[in-house]
Amino acid sequence: MTTPRPGTVVLDPTDEREPIRRQLAPRPEHIQGTIGLLDISKPRGNVLLDQIEQRLHERYPAVEVKRYRKPTFAKPAPEDLRRQIAEECGFVIEALAD
Amino acid sequence: MSTTTATLPAFGLDDQDGNWRKFPSGRVALLAFVHEECPTCGMSMPLIEAAHRAFGSAIDVWAVGQDEAGNAALIERHALTGPMLDDSDLKVSFAYGFDTVPTVILADGEGAELARFVGFGREDWRALFADLAARSGLPEPAIDWTSYADSRPGCGSKAVEPGIYERLVAESEGSPLRARRIEIAPDDDVAEFFYDQGLTDGLPVVPPTPERVLRMLGGTRRDAQEVVAVVPPNLAPVTIEKIAINAVLAGCRPEYLPVVIAAVEAMCTEEFNIHGVSATTMGATPLIIVNGPIRHRIGMNMRLGALGAGHRANASIGRAVRLVLRNIGGGKPGGTERSTLGNSMKYTACFAEWEERSPWAPLHVERGFAAEDSVVTLFAATGQSLMVDQTSRSGRQLAGSFGLRLEGVYHPRGHSGGDVFVTVSPEHVDTLWRDGYTKEALRNRIQEITSRPIRDLLADAESGAGVPPGRFPDGELDRLLPKFASTANINIVVAGADAGKFSMIFDGWASGAIGSMPTSRKIEEV
Numbered sequence: 001m002t003t004p005r006p007g008t009v010v011l012d013p014t015d016e017r018e019p020i021r022r023q024l025a026p027r028p029e030h031i032q033g034t035i036g037l038l039d040i041s042k043p044r045g046n047v048l049l050d051q052i053e054q055r056l057h058e059r060y061p062a063v064e065v066k067r068y069r070k071p072t073f074a075k076p077a078p079e080d081l082r083r084q085i086a087e088e089c090g091f092v093i094e095a096l097a098d
Numbered sequence: 099m100s101t102t103t104a105t106l107p108a109f110g111l112d113d114q115d116g117n118w119r120k121f122p123s124g125r126v127a128l129l130a131f132v133h134e135e136c137p138t139c140g141m142s143m144p145l146i147e148a149a150h151r152a153f154g155s156a157i158d159v160w161a162v163g164q165d166e167a168g169n170a171a172l173i174e175r176h177a178l179t180g181p182m183l184d185d186s187d188l189k190v191s192f193a194y195g196f197d198t199v200p201t202v203i204l205a206d207g208e209g210a211e212l213a214r215f216v217g218f219g220r221e222d223w224r225a226l227f228a229d230l231a232a233r234s235g236l237p238e239p240a241i242d243w244t245s246y247a248d249s250r251p252g253c254g255s256k257a258v259e260p261g262i263y264e265r266l267v268a269e270s271e272g273s274p275l276r277a278r279r280i281e282i283a284p285d286d287d288v289a290e291f292f293y294d295q296g297l298t299d300g301l302p303v304v305p306p307t308p309e310r311v312l313r314m315l316g317g318t319r320r321d322a323q324e325v326v327a328v329v330p331p332n333l334a335p336v337t338i339e340k341i342a343i344n345a346v347l348a349g350c351r352p353e354y355l356p357v358v359i360a361a362v363e364a365m366c367t368e369e370f371n372i373h374g375v376s377a378t379t380m381g382a383t384p385l386i387i388v389n390g391p392i393r394h395r396i397g398m399n400m401r402l403g404a405l406g407a408g409h410r411a412n413a414s415i416g417r418a419v420r421l422v423l424r425n426i427g428g429g430k431p432g433g434t435e436r437s438t439l440g441n442s443m444k445y446t447a448c449f450a451e452w453e454e455r456s457p458w459a460p461l462h463v464e465r466g467f468a469a470e471d472s473v474v475t476l477f478a479a480t481g482q483s484l485m486v487d488q489t490s491r492s493g494r495q496l497a498g499s500f501g502l503r504l505e506g507v508y509h510p511r512g513h514s515g516g517d518v519f520v521t522v523s524p525e526h527v528d529t530l531w532r533d534g535y536t537k538e539a540l541r542n543r544i545q546e547i548t549s550r551p552i553r554d555l556l557a558d559a560e561s562g563a564g565v566p567p568g569r570f571p572d573g574e575l576d577r578l579l580p581k582f583a584s585t586a587n588i589n590i591v592v593a594g595a596d597a598g599k600f601s602m603i604f605d606g607w608a609s610g611a612i613g614s615m616p617t618s619r620k621i622e623e624v
Binding site: 006007008009010011012013014015016017020026027079080083 | 251253275277278279280281282283284285286288295297305306307308311329332334335336339340343344347421425426428
């Protein structure tokens with residue numbers, strides 16, 4: 001793992017009614033550890049993720065793949081699920097589909 | 099720093115009966131930090147209560163709840179008889195530094211930590227009950243352990259919620275800063291970040307780091323959290339701290355801050371009507387004029403090139419006010435700001451009057467302030483253009499030139515509406531004063547020179563602008579109409595280099611109570 005560099009801390013010049021847009025997390029240089037595949041429960045999302053999982057196994061045999069599923073695509077992922085993915089995975093691929 | 103790292107922070111909190119509970123108390127203590135909204139905490143409450151009933155005579159078994167209403171709800175829901183300590187200001191939770199509730203801590207009588215677990219773990223609780231029984235010599239209560247799940251993760255502690263955490267950090271450091279802290283990702287470019295977030299006027303900004311904002315706040319004696327004004331169009335309250343942040347963005351030095359604050363106060367008044375000034379398709383913006391001793395103290399430019407560019411105080415003060423309007427008030431082009439063309443004064447428009455060079459009463463004295471007051475005055479300006487007269491040698495000639503030149507404000511046929519702001523150069527004021535022209539005499543002459551029979555102002559085939567035919571009866575068409583409704587609509591100051599027979603005309607916007615009125619505010623003495 002690369003040591004995370006500290007970012008610049010600034011104070012919000014706005015009235016703080018709106019959240020500051022999310023920023024990119026640092027990108028690891030190598031794919032290793034565990035990759036999460038998140039099915040958002042749209043039809044055929046599992047088909048797409050099955051394919052991705054197969055390709056990942058071929059290209060990165062050492063990498064572990066874990067599958068997750070949102071209860072419904074119509075709502076954000078539950079807090080517990082987000083925490084679980086964040087704890088267990090270094091990467092996550094979220095599938096849309098239909 | 100204490101060398102015994104296992105010693106927990108001491109604290110005192112009220113329980114639900116108003117008893118002041120002090121930790122450490124000399125007795126072994128079980129502290130269970132809980133939050134009512136957390137289901138895992140709810141699941142743990144019967145065990146906390148059971149521990150209190152079984153061991154409470156020998157051991158302090160305290161729930162520490164993170165919000166007052168939630169604590170009351172927990173007490174009722176679980177019929178608690180044990181102490182529920184009120185940590186709704188989260189100071190103890192913050193001092194303990196955990197980020198998950200429930201966090202359960204066992205400590206000895208001197209406050210040294212003996213054991214701790216987080217979330218819910220059935221085996222953790224079983225081991226804890228055995229430990230409490232051993233320490234107290236009291237029997238373990240009967241618990242149906244099979245009715246409990248093996249484990250369940252906890253929830254986020256309220257003390258680490260966004261917004262709350264920053265406040266607690268600031269309070270613990272004794273810092274006056276309360277604004278949301280944003281960490282710009284290391285892979286992001288700081289300057290680009292501000293563009294991406296829509297927080298600039300199109301030019302780069304100085305990143306408002308906490309250090310810079312603290313330094314900026316050193317420029318005022320006012321409390322950082324004082325609400326100064328409610329900023330249109332979003333009607334957002336603005337604190338001294340938020341003005342300071344925008345002043346950093348704009349490139350201000352701390353000593354400029356009182357001017358920015360006073361200008362924001364003036365801008366956000368009913369009489370100045372910044373909502374209309376900002377929203378009008380005409381493209382108006384506050385022109386900021388500074389008078390009084392502060393001009394010298396902060397080094398404002400009132401001489402060569404006073405109207406720009408290249409001078410830090412003038413440029414950054416005007417820009418800071420505009421950034422407050424944009425970032426706090428939400429007045430952005432394409433949103434509530436609807437200017438057809440915009441104008442370059444919307445970046446910044448601020449200068450000082452060269453009072454010492456003027457024979458006339460300065461603007462702030464005319465407007466009722468004492469000469470030794472420092473005052474900021476805002477005028478809603480839509481455009482600026484030069485008045486060139488290098489050849490008039492008498493005051494009367496030059497005053498006449500001002501009249502001829504001002505005929506063009508808005509439109510030559512536009513009479514009896516609007517305001518104008520005239521910045522008279524030193525050479526021009528010398529010529530006027532030599533022949534005894536006071537400000538009032540100049541104003542009167544402007545009105546005289548610009549007076550036209552209504553007949554000459556009618557819209558016609560040459561131009562559709564002007565008085566609509568038929569508005570006045572024929573008998574009135576020879577009546578003279580001056581350019582401005584009254585001499586009070588003609589604002590005059592002196593600034594500029596010693597050399598050059600040029601003055602500047604700033605066209606106004608809609609005048610009076612239906613539009614915007616020039617507005618002044620006294621600047622804080624620091």
